Structures are given as C-alpha cells and as structure tokens.
Amino acid sequence: xxxxxxxxxxxIGMRKFSFIASGLMxxxxxxxxxxxxxxxxxxxxxxxxxxxxQIKFAQAATTQSIRDALAKGGIKEAELQEIxxxxxxxxKMHKSTGKSADQVADALKAGIPGNTFTVESSTEIGPxxxxxxxxxxxxxxxxxxxxxxxxxxxxFDFKFGVGAVIATMHDVLAMIAVFxxxxxxxxxxxxxxxxxxxxxxxxxxxxxxDRIRENMHKSLKDPMITIFNKSINETLSRTIITSVxxxxxxxxxxxxxxxxxxxxxxxxxxxxxxxxxxxxxxxSPIVALWExxxxxxxxxx
Amino acid sequence: MKGYTWRISLILIFIIASCxxxxxxxxDTLPTWWSGLLPKDKIHLGLDLQGGTHLVMExxxxxxxxxxxxxxxxxxEDSLTAQSLRFKKIGRLGGxxxxxxxxxxxxxxxVQALIKKKYPDLEALPVFDEGGFVNMQLRINEKEAQxxxxxxxxxxxxxxxxxxxxxxxxEPVIQREGLNNIVVQxxxxxxxxxxxxxxxxxxxxxxxxxxxxxxxxxxxAGSLPEDDELLFEKRTDPQTGAVSETPLVVKKKAMIxxxxxxxxxxxxxxxxxxPYVAIEFNSTGARLFDQVTAANVGKRFAIxxxxxxxxAPVIRERxxxxxxxxxxxxxxxxxxxxxxxxxxGSLPAPVKILxxxxxxxxxxxxxxxxxxxxxxxxxxxxxxxxxxxYKLSGMVANLGMVLNILFLMxxxxxxGATLTLPGIAAIVLLVGMSVDSNVLIFxxxxxxxxxxxxxxxxxxxGYDKAFLTIMDSHVTALITAAVLFxxxxxxxxxxxxxxxxxxxxxxxxxxxxxKVLFDAFLDRVHVKRLSV
Numbered sequence: 001x002x003x004x005x006x007x008x009x010x011x012i013g014m015r016k017f018s019f020i021a022s023g024l025m026x027x028x029x030x031x032x033x034x035x036x037x038x039x040x041x042x043x044x045x046x047x048x049x050x051x052x053x054q055i056k057f058a059q060a061a062t063t064q065s066i067r068d069a070l071a072k073g074g075i076k077e078a079e080l081q082e083i084x085x086x087x088x089x090x091x092k093m094h095k096s097t098g099k100s101a102d103q104v105a106d107a108l109k110a111g112i113p114g115n116t117f118t119v120e121s122s123t124e125i126g127p128x129x130x131x132x133x134x135x136x137x138x139x140x141x142x143x144x145x146x147x148x149x150x151x152x153x154x155x156f157d158f159k160f161g162v163g164a165v166i167a168t169m170h171d172v173l174a175m176i177a178v179f180x181x182x183x184x185x186x187x188x189x190x191x192x193x194x195x196x197x198x199x200x201x202x203x204x205x206x207x208x209x210d211r212i213r214e215n216m217h218k219s220l221k222d223p224m225i226t227i228f229n230k231s232i233n234e235t236l237s238r239t240i241i242t243s244v245x246x247x248x249x250x251x252x253x254x255x256x257x258x259x260x261x262x263x264x265x266x267x268x269x270x271x272x273x274x275x276x277x278x279x280x281x282x283x284s285p286i287v288a289l290w291e292x293x294x295x296x297x298x299x300x301x
Numbered sequence: 302m303k304g305y306t307w308r309i310s311l312i313l314i315f316i317i318a319s320c321x322x323x324x325x326x327x328x329d330t331l332p333t334w335w336s337g338l339l340p341k342d343k344i345h346l347g348l349d350l351q352g353g354t355h356l357v358m359e360x361x362x363x364x365x366x367x368x369x370x371x372x373x374x375x376x377x378e379d380s381l382t383a384q385s386l387r388f389k390k391i392g393r394l395g396g397x398x399x400x401x402x403x404x405x406x407x408x409x410x411x412v413q414a415l416i417k418k419k420y421p422d423l424e425a426l427p428v429f430d431e432g433g434f435v436n437m438q439l440r441i442n443e444k445e446a447q448x449x450x451x452x453x454x455x456x457x458x459x460x461x462x463x464x465x466x467x468x469x470x471x472e473p474v475i476q477r478e479g480l481n482n483i484v485v486q487x488x489x490x491x492x493x494x495x496x497x498x499x500x501x502x503x504x505x506x507x508x509x510x511x512x513x514x515x516x517x518x519x520x521x522a523g524s525l526p527e528d529d530e531l532l533f534e535k536r537t538d539p540q541t542g543a544v545s546e547t548p549l550v551v552k553k554k555a556m557i558x559x560x561x562x563x564x565x566x567x568x569x570x571x572x573x574x575x576p577y578v579a580i581e582f583n584s585t586g587a588r589l590f591d592q593v594t595a596a597n598v599g600k601r602f603a604i605x606x607x608x609x610x611x612x613a614p615v616i617r618e619r620x621x622x623x624x625x626x627x628x629x630x631x632x633x634x635x636x637x638x639x640x641x642x643x644x645x646g647s648l649p650a651p652v653k654i655l656x657x658x659x660x661x662x663x664x665x666x667x668x669x670x671x672x673x674x675x676x677x678x679x680x681x682x683x684x685x686x687x688x689x690x691y692k693l694s695g696m697v698a699n700l701g702m703v704l705n706i707l708f709l710m711x712x713x714x715x716x717g718a719t720l721t722l723p724g725i726a727a728i729v730l731l732v733g734m735s736v737d738s739n740v741l742i743f744x745x746x747x748x749x750x751x752x753x754x755x756x757x758x759x760x761x762x763g764y765d766k767a768f769l770t771i772m773d774s775h776v777t778a779l780i781t782a783a784v785l786f787x788x789x790x791x792x793x794x795x796x797x798x799x800x801x802x803x804x805x806x807x808x809x810x811x812x813x814x815x816k817v818l819f820d821a822f823l824d825r826v827h828v829k830r831l832s833v
Contacts, residue, residue: 120664126655136788144784199781203774210770238744242737245683249733252679258671
C-alpha cells in the first residue's frame with residue numbers, strides 16, 4: 001500500500017501562509033509563557049504549591065453540594081473538577097488558602113453526611129518545592145536546547161542547527177499556546193510532554209535535513225529551493241507514516257490511559273501534530289531562505 | 302550476506318535474558334529450583350501504580366544548631382556552679398551565640414580558660430562591660446554550624462529509618478536529597494496519616510518538675526518566673542472525642558531526657574484495661590531517676606513529649622531500678638506509636654513536610670489497568686497499520702517492535718528501575734516511534750526498488766542510507782531524555798528511564814534484529830519481489 005505516490009508539492013512556496021500561521025501560534029505561546037511566569041496561567045500545584053485531592057464518593061454528589069460542604073468547613077477558594085466515571089471529583093487549592101487534605105476530608109465528612117467517600121489520592125506541595133521545580137525546569141529546558149544546537153551544528157551546519165531549534169521552539173510555543181487557550185493545567189507532566197515532543201520534533205526535522213544534505217551533495221547546480229522542496233517531498237511519506245503511528249499510540253493513551261495521564265496524553269497528541277507540521281513548513285523553509293540569500297549574495301559579488 | 306549467526310545468537314541471548322528477568326513479575330510463585338543467581342525481584346512499581354505515600358521532608362537544621370547551643374549553655378551553667386564561679390545568667394543569644402553574664406573581670410578570665418579547654422570549637426568574642434556586668438559571647442562559626450547541620454540530617458535519616466522499620470513497611474525508600482531534605486517513600490501503606498505522624502514526631506522526651514508555687518490557671522507567659530514555662534496537658538475523652546487542655550507550670554530545665562532510655566514497650570494495665578508505655582533507663586538514667594524521685598517525693602513530675610504533657614503523676618515514693626511508665630489517655634495504637642518513637646530515639650531537629658503525595662491502592666490498580674489497556678490498544682493499532690501498509694515487511698517491523706518492548710521490560714527489571722504510569726506512557730509512545738527506523742529503511746528500500754535494483758541490493762542500500770539518519774534522530778531524542786532523567790523526580794524520572802532505555806534498545810532492534818531477519822530470509826528464499 002502507498003498513501004502518497006511521488007509528490008511534488010512546493011512547500012517552500014507556501015511559506016507566506018505557514019509563517020503567518022506559525023507566527024500567530026508563537027505569539028500566543030509567548031503570551032502563555034508570560035502568563036506562566038507571572039503565575040496567571042492555570043498552574044498545577046507542582047509549581048505553585050498547594051493541595052490537590054481526588055475523591056471518590058459512594059453515591060453521586062453534585063459539585064454544588066461539595067462546594068457548599070467545603071464552604072461550611074471554611075474552605076472557599078477550592079477549584080472543583082468532575083472526573084468522568086464513578087462519582088469522582090478533583091479538589092484543587094492553591095497554597096494561599098493554606099488548607100490541608102485532612103481539612104478537606106473533615107469538611108466533606110461533616111457537610112455531606114450519609115455519602116461516604118474515599119480519598120483516591122492527595123498531594124500537598126509546599127511552596128519551596130514548587131520554586132525549586134520551576135528553577136530546575138528552566139535549567140532543563142535550556143540545557144536540552146543547548147545540547148541539541150551543539151549536536152546539530154556539529155552534524156550539519158550552524159544554519160541547520162538554528163533552523164531545527166526554531167522549529168522546536170515553535171512546537172514548544174504551539175503546545176503552550178494550545179494549553180493556554182484551552183486553559184489546561186500546566187504541571188510537571190506537561191513539561192515532560194513538551195520535552196518529549198521537542199525530541200520527537202527534532203527527530204522529524206533531522207530526517208528532512210539529512211535528505212537535504214544528501215541532495216545538496218548530489219546536485220550542486222540545482223537552485224536551493226528546488227533541492228529543499230525535493231527533499232521534503234522525498235521524505236514526506238516517511239514523515240506522514242511515522243506521525244500516523246505515533247499519533248495512533250498517543251491517541252490511545254489519550255482515550256484509554258485514564259485520568260492521571262489524560263492531559264499529558266493530550267499534550268502528546270497536540271505535539272505530534274505540530275511537530276509534523278513544523279518539520280515540513282517551518283524548519284526547512286527557514287534554512288532554505290537563509291541559504292538562498294547566502295547564495296544570491298555570493299553571486300552578486 | 303554471511304555472518305548472521307552471531308547476530309541471531311545475540312538476539313536469542315537477549316530474549317532469554319529478558320524472559321528470565323521478567324519471570325518473577327509474571328509468575329506468581331516461583332518454582333523451587335528457581336534459586337541462586339536467578340533474579341527474584343518483580344518489576345518495581347512506582348507509587349502511582351501501587352498506591353502509597355511519598356514524602357519530602359526538610360530537616361530544620363538551624364534548630365539543631367540552636368539545640369546544641371542550648372545544651373552548651375546548660376552544661377556551662379553546671380560546670381560554673383560546680384567550680385563555684387559566680388555568674389548572673391547564661392543563655393543562647395540568637396541563632397549562633399551563647400552569652401554569659403558575669404559579675405567581675407576576675408572570674409571572666411577563669412571562665413575563659415575553662416571554655417577554651419572545654420569547647421575548643423567555639424569562637425570567643427572579645428569581652429565587654431555592660432551595665433556593671435561583664436559579658437562574654439561564644440560564637441559557633443559557619444563551618445562548625447554546617448558540620449552540625451549535616452550531622453543532624455544524617456541522624457534524622459537514621460532515626461526515621463528506625464521508626465519506619467519498627468512500624469513495618471515493606472520496601473520503604475528513605476533517602477537524603479540535597480542539603481536538608483529527606484525523601485521517604487512508603488509503598489502500599491494503609492494508614493498514611495498515622496505513618497506521617499510517627500515519622501514527623503520530634504519525640505523529645507523530658508521529665509520536668511511541676512512548679513506548684515505558681516497558679517497555672519491564671520499564669521501567662523509574661524508573668525512566669527524566668528526558669529519556668531507554661532505547658533499543656535491534652536486529654537482526649539475516649540467516648541466523645543472531645544479534647545481538653547489543662548495548663549501546668551513546669552521548670553524549664555529537664556531533670557531527665559529521652560536520651561537516657563534503653564527501651565520502651567507498650568503494656569496493658571490489667572486493672573483498668575488501659576494501655577501504657579513502660580520505659581527502661583540506662584544506668585545513668587536509673588541513677589538520676591532514683592535521685593530525683595528521692596528528693597521530690599510528694600511533688601508532681603511532668604512527662605513531656607515535644608512540649609506536650611502526657612501525664613503529671615505525683616511522686617509517691619523513691620523509684621529505683623530504672624523503670625517507669627508513661628500513662629495517658631491514649632489508644633492502643635497511639636501507645637504503640639509512642640513506644641516506637643521512644644525506642645527509635647528523637648529527631649535531632651524538627652522536620653517540616655514539604656511534599657506529601659498519597660495515592661490510594663485502588664487508584665493505583667486502576668491506573669495500571671488503564672495504562673496497560675491503552676498500551677495494548679496502541680500496539681494493536683500500530684501493528685495493524687504497519688501490516689496493512691508494508692505487508693510482510695511491516696510484520697518484520699512489528700516483530701522488531703515486540704522485541705523492543707520485551708527487551709525494554711527485561712532491562713527495566715534487570716536494572717531495578719521503577720515503572721511508573723508516565724513510564725507506561727513512554728513505552729506506548731515508543732511503540733509509535735520505534736517503527737520509525739523501519740519506516741525510514743522501508744521508504745529507502747522502496748526508492749531503491751523504484752530505481753530498478755534487485756531486492757537484495759535494495760535492502761542493503763536501504764539500510765546503509767538510513768543508518769546515519771537513524772543515528773542522528775536517536776541521538777537527538779536521547780539528549781532530551783537524558784535531560785529529563787537528570788532533573789526529573791518520581792514519575793517523570795520513570796518516564797525518562799523508559800524513554801532513554803527504549804531509544805537505545807530501538808537502535809539495536811531496528812539496525813540489527815530486523816536486518817538479520819531480512820538477510821536470513823533473502824538468503825534462503827530467492828524472491829523476485831520484496832513485499833514492502
């Protein structure tokens with residue numbers, strides 16, 4: 001079976017549209033990062049500190065009744081989130097409320113008598129852990145980016161290294177943008193997903209770059225843009241197939257993996273899509289334009 | 302293409318090794334002959350998969366330094382009194398100093414000589430006069446304080462380990478993290494609240510005399526004599542659960558402390574059917590206890606744990622022999638826990654819980670179930686897609702993928718790595734990505750076939766041309782996995798372990814394992830057309 005026969009699409013020619021789309025994504029992503037830095041985004045308690053509990057009731061309990069019970073127990077600023085299936089609810093409180101998991105359990109016991117519940121999980125994180133985690137995360141992201149630029153600059157060329165990093169940054173920003181716009185929680189698992197996708201996106205980009213390098217050696221006379229387009233088309237079928245298989249795996253995690261990794265799997269699904277897009281529409285066009293300008297300059301002299 | 306015997310043997314060895322390492326996980330009861338060097342450990346499951354409690358605690362090391370300065374102050378008081386050197390006051394000043402206030406310069410010189418001999422580690426600041434008195438200050442220097450802090454954390458770790466051992470948790474993890482933190486993992490624990498209380502208790506036991514000359518009911522912290530303090534005796538009514546607090550004024554100075562204990566056991570009072578804790582003193586403790594009780598018959602003696610009074614019985618007679626008991630209104634569990642903390646010793650400094658993650662066992666089971674289900678569905682989807690798209694070659698890739706998963710699980714088991722829920726996610730993701738190398742190769746083979754090459758030549762060229770690409774893509778993925786491993790904790794670390802192992806294993810299966818299948822097949826069967 002073959003999904004794609006030999007294609008000949010002018011990907012570099014579409015850069016006007018793709019650059020605008022990617023630029024918009026990146027801007028939203030940057031706004032998202034600013035919101036994260038200022039703590040106004042939907043931050044998980046890993047970073048902000050606080051208490052989070054997953055509670056399972058014996059019988060159905062409405063969010064309103066839970067909210068009332070908590071308010072009666074002096075807990076007013078709790079975020080409630082229903083979990084699909086099995087009368088479960090997620091209670092999240094930021095560190096400013098200073099309430100512990102025990103206090104929540106006591107309030108519910110008093111406020112909703114007759115409906116027993118079990119605490120499926122509870123997490124209490126002090127603010128100092130969150131701060132440390134934030135610093136570690138920034139260091140981790142910076143380190144991995146540096147490692148990747150160095151590796152690609154060594155294996156290919158500085159231009160390619162920059163192209164790959166811009167494409168990867170684009171994917172990271174796009175994932176943040178999606179999470180920010182959908183108001184999904186930014187927690188340590190999200191960061192894990194982002195770094196994983198960064199690795200995946202690079203893999204995708206490197207495959208295309210490899211082919212470009214090979215074709216550049218083969219046909220020195222062809223214009224840059226032709227070589228780039230040819231290379232993207234030649235690897236297109238592989239790009240799509242790998243994306244499909246990875247996408248299938250990520251989607252099954254998203255649909256069947258359960259509550260704990262639901263957002264994590266969602267981030268992976270989004271990431272696979274944007275990573276595939278960026279390796280075709282972002283990474284190569286940037287390098288192509290750069291190379292083209294360099295060639296034209298050389299000819300003008 | 303010869304020389305695939307060694308490749309096939311290598312693959313077979315890996316398969317056998319993986320199976321051997323996975324056997325304890327898959328088989329419920331190991332057969333009797335399964336002994337000696339054969340592995341017996343199941344794959345370690347993270348707390349998110351089996352339930353349990355993960356704690357990060359900070360040892361308040363500054364308090365340990367302050368505590369040791371308090372001890373020095375008390376000790377100096379005793380030695381000066383013993384040598385009949387007159388002083389006005391000795392006490393700790395701030396976080397790192399002890400201040401002595403003396404009456405005249407003459408005794409100051411003697412005291413200085415004494416201190417130099419007794420505490421060479423302490424730095425003596427210049428003596429100064431103030432309001433007709435002579436002040437001396439001793440400072441603990443930065444380096445010495447750090448040594449004490451470090452020792453406090455090490456000691457706290459040891460004490461916590463002792464307590465957990467006596468509490469009875471299988472496979473606990475108790476580790477130091479960073480300068481002041483201790484990480485404790487208690488898998489499968491049923492009553493996390495009780496365990497946390499047990500671990501977090503400082504358990505500083507003191508016997509203090511009650512000062513009956515002051516009316517406790519009206520006393521405030523300001524109105525107390527300088528060497529007294531106000532403490533409370535908490536009693537919980539076993540029927541109603543109501544807590545009552547009785548104030549008591551006691552002497553600040555402890556007559557006897559918990560360090561002098563050798564044993565503590567829970568006993569049941571046969572008369573009232575009430576649990577109590579029987580304690581045994583060492584010889585010093587026994588002698589002190591004998592002296593103190595003899596000198597204070599008729600007075601009340603408060604038993605204080607972490608500044609809470611457990612009970613304050615009246616000393617009826619001199620108690621010699623070195624045993625005593627702590628009774629209070631506690632349940633059997635509380636008495637048992639009290640006995641544990643007394644036996645295991647006190648923490649050198651209080652601990653503060655920074656992070657407390659507790660996962661119930663049913664959620665853990667649910668997570669495993671769902672994670673494995675999602676994994677299975679993912680594998681089936683990818684396998685069907687590959688079979689459909691690349692036909693027979695796709696099946697070879699699928700076989701490689703299955704080997705990948707087998708080797709990865711075997712490696713996780715052999716390395717004693719912990720499988721977490723994100724770890725399962727990483728494996729599922731790898732299933733999607735692991736076929737990538739084969740896709741790269743197959744696409745190359747297709748290109749070569751289009752150029753009109755023979756199956757054999759196309760296969761070799763395909764593997765050759767894809768080789769560098771595969772290396773490059775794997776190394777970049779490995780860079781991010783390594784970074785995740787370096788900074789991640791708990792489940793994230795588990796994810797990074799699975800991911801990086803998977804990437805390395807995938808290099809082997811895609812470049813060696815699948816290739817040898819093709820080679821062996823093409824050597825035996827003369828095909829006209831490659832099914833790709």
